[in-house]
Amino acid sequence: MLTVTVDGVPLHYRDEGKGPPVLLLHAFPLNGSAFDAQVKALSGRYRFIVPDIRGFGQSSLGEGPTEMSRIARDALALLDALNIDSAVVGGVSMGGYAAMALLREDAGRVSGLVLVDTQATADDAEGKARREANAKQALDAGLEPIVEAMLPKLVAAGPDSPPGREVATLIREASPAGVAAAQRGMALRPDSKDMLARYAGPALVVVGEHDAITPLAKAKEMADLITGARLEVIPGAGHLSNQEQPERFNAVLDSFLSSLQGA
Structure with a gap:
């Protein structure tokens, strides 16, 4: 098992494939296995660096909220450990x-940016309160309520479909502790619109047709902020x-990479 220790916390990662490095950061509350279809299909042309974010998969948690800046510093430390100067970051x-x-x-360190089913805005007060309630629920009641509540929102085909399962x-x-720490960390994230507007590199913004959590309007907002960004x-x-649609997604990602x- 490949691990890197950052500030005393062992973090698991995968390093598979050959070619330009691509760092992929998974969704909440999953782990790096969420990118299996991308690694399997495209690792003949690209080198995929896929960490389990702290508190998920085989990575340890550490203390306090899992802030987005903490995940970013973990990822940069991983790139340092692998002697990778820059990578496409998705x-x-x-x-x-x-x-x-x-x-x-x-x-x-970012040679290209891939933003998938996400948003640049910070949580409002209601969103922060909801994350704290969800964090407490995970600690008090475990993960099954999270599965029941989140799954219909995550997968358009439904919980009983192959991707749903x-x-x-x-x-x-x-x-539960990893889930709670990530909820609290996401609640603390800043608005990123100003930073995207300053970014001068190549970017791909991807959104699922039926994404109800971060819908097309959110994706378009990010793409409009980045000069020359591609929206798919x-x-x-x-x-x-x-x-949910790995073949279609892989074609879009491969085209961008x-x-x-070529550039």
């Missing part, structure tokens, strides 16, 4: 928040477009 949902935080931490399995692999809508997908090589 993230889904919470992973997108962390990708934007990494851009804020050190934009020079896959996502449910990944959620059940999380720990994945038909038949909800909030986890890379898992290959365009960077």
